[in-house]
Amino acid sequence: MTTVQAINSALGRVPPWVLYIVSVLLPAWLLYLGMTGGLGVEPIKELEHRLGELALQVFLFTLAVRPLRDWTGLNLMKLRRAFGLITFFYVFLHLLVWLVLDVGILSEIWADIVKRPYITVGMAAFVLMIPLAVTSNNLSLRKLGPKRWKGLHKLTYPAAVLAALHYVMLAKGFQIEPLIYLGITLLLLAGRFRLPRKAATA
Amino acid sequence: MAGRYQSDMTKDDVTPKHVWLNRRSLIAGGASALALGSIAGPAAASLGAVKTDYGADLEPNSFDDIKSYNNFYEFGTDKSDPARSAHMLTTEPWSIEIDGLVDNPGTYTMDDILAGVTLEERIYRFRCVERWAMVVPWAGFELADLLNKAGVQSDAKYVAFETAYRPDEMPGVRSPIIEWPYREGLRLDEAMHPLTLMATGIYDEPMPKQNGAPIRLVVPWKYGYKSIKSIVRISLVEKQPPTAWNTYSANEYGFYSNVNPNRDHPRWSQKYERRIGGGLFARQTETLMFNGYEEEVAGLYDGMDLIEFH
Numbered sequence: 455m456t457t458v459q460a461i462n463s464a465l466g467r468v469p470p471w472v473l474y475i476v477s478v479l480l481p482a483w484l485l486y487l488g489m490t491g492g493l494g495v496e497p498i499k500e501l502e503h504r505l506g507e508l509a510l511q512v513f514l515f516t517l518a519v520r521p522l523r524d525w526t527g528l529n530l531m532k533l534r535r536a537f538g539l540i541t542f543f544y545v546f547l548h549l550l551v552w553l554v555l556d557v558g559i560l561s562e563i564w565a566d567i568v569k570r571p572y573i574t575v576g577m578a579a580f581v582l583m584i585p586l587a588v589t590s591n592n593l594s595l596r597k598l599g600p601k602r603w604k605g606l607h608k609l610t611y612p613a614a615v616l617a618a619l620h621y622v623m624l625a626k627g628f629q630i631e632p633l634i635y636l637g638i639t640l641l642l643l644a645g646r647f648r649l650p651r652k653a654a655t656a
Numbered sequence: 657m658a659g660r661y662q663s664d665m666t667k668d669d670v671t672p673k674h675v676w677l678n679r680r681s682l683i684a685g686g687a688s689a690l691a692l693g694s695i696a697g698p699a700a701a702s703l704g705a706v707k708t709d710y711g712a713d714l715e716p717n718s719f720d721d722i723k724s725y726n727n728f729y730e731f732g733t734d735k736s737d738p739a740r741s742a743h744m745l746t747t748e749p750w751s752i753e754i755d756g757l758v759d760n761p762g763t764y765t766m767d768d769i770l771a772g773v774t775l776e777e778r779i780y781r782f783r784c785v786e787r788w789a790m791v792v793p794w795a796g797f798e799l800a801d802l803l804n805k806a807g808v809q810s811d812a813k814y815v816a817f818e819t820a821y822r823p824d825e826m827p828g829v830r831s832p833i834i835e836w837p838y839r840e841g842l843r844l845d846e847a848m849h850p851l852t853l854m855a856t857g858i859y860d861e862p863m864p865k866q867n868g869a870p871i872r873l874v875v876p877w878k879y880g881y882k883s884i885k886s887i888v889r890i891s892l893v894e895k896q897p898p899t900a901w902n903t904y905s906a907n908e909y910g911f912y913s914n915v916n917p918n919r920d921h922p923r924w925s926q927k928y929e930r931r932i933g934g935g936l937f938a939r940q941t942e943t944l945m946f947n948g949y950e951e952e953v954a955g956l957y958d959g960m961d962l963i964e965f966h
Contacts, residue, residue, distance in 0.1 A: 456937065486935045495721045495932045496788055558939060562925060570923055585838060626786070627833035627904060629733055 458527045465529070470536040477512075477540040481505060481547050502551045509636055510543035516541055517614055517642040535590050538610075542587040545580055545617075572623035579616035582609045583626055611646075614639050657772035658706060658797065658865075662681045672718045676934055682701070693847045703721040703810040703857045706796035712777025717790040719859045728885055730819065737828070738866035745886065747870045756816075756891035759807025766870060770856070773797045777860060778853060782883075783915050783947045787940075789929045794874055795857030800848045802912050803894065808892055815863070816840075816897035817873060818889035834904045840884035841897040841911065842875065845956055851876055851949060854887075858923040877949040911965035914921035915947035919966045 484504055488497035493504075515578045516537040530537075557563050566573045586609055593601050607643070618636040625632050716722075722826070728738040729744075742797050751765045775795050783789045821837035823829050829836045846852065853874040857861055863869040868885025875882050891897070901909035908922055917927045928940035948952050957965075 485936075495717075495725045496735070496930075497936045498938065499788070499928070501936070556935065559928070565925060569920075572923060576939065627729065627733065629833060629847075630831060630833075 458608065461552065462527075462529045468533065470533060471473040471525060473533060473540065477543060481544070498555045502548060502556055505544055505548040505622070509541055509548055510621060512537055512544060512640065513541045514615055514618060514635070514638055517610070517639070521642060521645050525549065537591050539587060544582050545583060549576075549580055572620055575616050575623060576620035579613045579620060580611040582616070585615070586610060611643050614643065658776050659708070666861050670702055670918075671791075671806065671811065674818060676699065688874045698817040701862070702860045703795045703862065704776040705857065705860050707780055708776050710776075711781075711791070711793075712944040714781065714791045716778050716779055716793045716859075717931070720863075722792055722858055723789075723864050723866060725788075727786075728828075728866055728964060730821075730828045730836075730886075732828045733833060733868070741804070741827055742865035742869075744827075745820070745822070745865050745869070746825060747865060747886075750870045750888075752871070752887055754802075754806045754891075756893050757809040757812035758892050759809065760805070764806075769802060769854075769871065771880075773801055778874075780851075780853075780874060781944075781947050781949075781964060782874075782876065782880055783943065785881060785909065785913070785921060785926075787924065787926070787929050788932050790851055792874075793859055794855040796853040796855030796874060798850055799852045799854050799873065800850065800853075802890075803847060803873040806890075807890070807901055812892035813844055814893050814896055815842050816882045816891040816893055817842075818891075819884055819886050820886045820888045824955050838884060838900045839898060839903075840873070840882055842882070843849065843896075843900045843956075846861050846875070846953075849953065849956065851952055877914060877953045879909075879915060881909070882913050912957075912962075912965050914953075914962065914966070915931045915943060916945060916966065917943040918945075918963055919963050925932055 484493070484501055486604065487493045488501045491497075495501040497640040518532060519534045519537065522528045523531060551562060557566065567577050568574070586607055587607060589598065598606065618632070621632040622636050658784060659901040689822065709884050725735045725741050727735065728742065731738040731741040751763045752769060753763055755761045761794045765908065775797055777793055777795055779793045782792050788831065799815075817840045819838035820826075821829060842852070854871055857867075858864065858867060863872065865886075868883075868887075871887055872885040873883050896911060899911060901908075901913075902911050915926075920926050926943055928945045930938055930940045945949070
């Protein structure tokens, strides 16, 4: 058995609920840090930024699942839905911190969404992700049929670009990190369009 | 000149240092910290800045707050980077090159700069363009004192400032976040205003490096980035000098950069701000025109459109 096969068979035994539990523990830990001074003297912004970054990281990981399989043989397809749902969960928490702890003023929230392009873009990414989260279950897959379901889930791609753009647009000064995230996002998407059709029909 | 500023506030509301120090050691360290604190006393030498009534109605942030949350991009863009890396900066010896339209140009050592100067404690509001705020008890003297030492010539209209640029000591300058060295500028009347300070300390202790040691500018009615840190050069000039953030994006960061809740940053509103140090449930508060110094400085901008000249 090769190393990749060994890893695949080990991963095959990981049930998704393990991932869901870990994914809840992480923000709970951040919240605990925030309440006990572990996130510094401005814990609201820190919590908001860490959740946003976490969401983007899991999002990119979700997008990497298929290229990973196609290029290296490492197969995480069984866990991909979990990664996608965890991404949405983190985006939702990120948004919640912004709404409730950060801005907290209804008129200001609306003004920001309409007037501030980076917030408009971030909100758009969130809205695109709602139907994806809602239909990330076997029942929806059956009801929609695989073709329509796959078509709908192509919304992942614009959502990813908007999410990365959201980060780039809020940087002050020329900063490398958000550009690296955008670069990786575009790379992962570009790879998809160059992949042979067999990946889609397999 | 020290003591130029008078106000009818009382000192009663200021938290004396020994009170908050005790408070903190009680919270953080328990018995051992208390015992150590009472035996060893404060580690850094105190500057002996003269207390003033200025800002007596404000409750300053703790020294820890002020030292741990900084924008000093020469040491990295994260708020905690300066506290981590600024120790690399050599601040002794230090001197400022004063040049341009002055009678006495030259290299001013810290001794020259501080000769005949009385340090005052001034408690000022500090408002960052990013919408966070703090209250800082600065130790410093009026910039006017230093400019008068240098002898400002009559055709000087602006003052340009420059931060040290030391790639060996400043990891952040390896990345072109903005144009290095960091530069700032004031109109001469703003620079001569009695609120404008050259600060050499906080809480009567020498300036922490992450806060701009050994000497920095403090202009309390403008966004924080105008208050340039670790100054090595001051030039008196005739024309409005180029400044770091204005050069990067003039639409976002104006030359004046007066705190103004009516002029939004293109990417975010400036109507509200949040005091740091308030924990996870701190609310936003309304931003004050000229950061609460309207009475003192509004006259500098009579007849000016503060939206256009933001």
